[in-house]
Amino acid sequence: MEKIFEQVLLYDFYGELLTPHQRNIYEDAVCNDMSLGEIAKEHGISRQGVHDLIKRCDKILQDYESKLHLVARFGTVREKIGEIEQLTRLNQTGQMETISGEEPKLQERMERIRSLSREILKEL
Template identity: 55%
Template sequence: MEDKIKSGYLYDFYGELLTEHQRSVYEMSINEDLSLSEIADSLSISRQAVHDILKRCDKLLSDYENRLHLVDKFMNIKEDVLRINELTAGDSSDDTLAEISRISQLILEEL
């Protein structure tokens, strides 16, 4: 998985466990795609401080994932449901297959 995407997922699942300051720096980096200098200027802190905060956040978020595996579970469920959709897409005449397809689509929308 691409680093930015993985960081986004980790933040989505575990971001609330960071401090408010860490969240703001991380959001500027991941969601707004700002450079270290832009973040530093915006928050009136040094570039090095931004770098350190981002590294600390990455480590914290990765540690949470290593313990809880929520992102891995999410991705596995998503892959399984997508596979269900592929298998049921060809034959919608059978009521059972149509119902499976409908349920899998609902699950995907909730993820």
């Protein structure tokens, strides 16, 4: 399951850099969960050809990520935004929620939010 999630993320970020033929077959395999046989029949190529093309696309997408690191940056930014959301969360009474049993210290939270914001901007 994790491999499929990684493939979909890579495809979301770099899929447009594949040729239309590669994109169609890779999308059928990864996003549409079609079997090699179904894809081969639909596109008029052998199952082995489909398999080879999927492996080639995996490598191409991994190579893009190893050079550009867009997926990794996206993950980092997403984590920091999650932390900002936690720092600003209010309970039902409109008071700041405690984090890890600590009473909310507004000044410390604001400074952490500023720090996270600067880190996010550096990532972009």
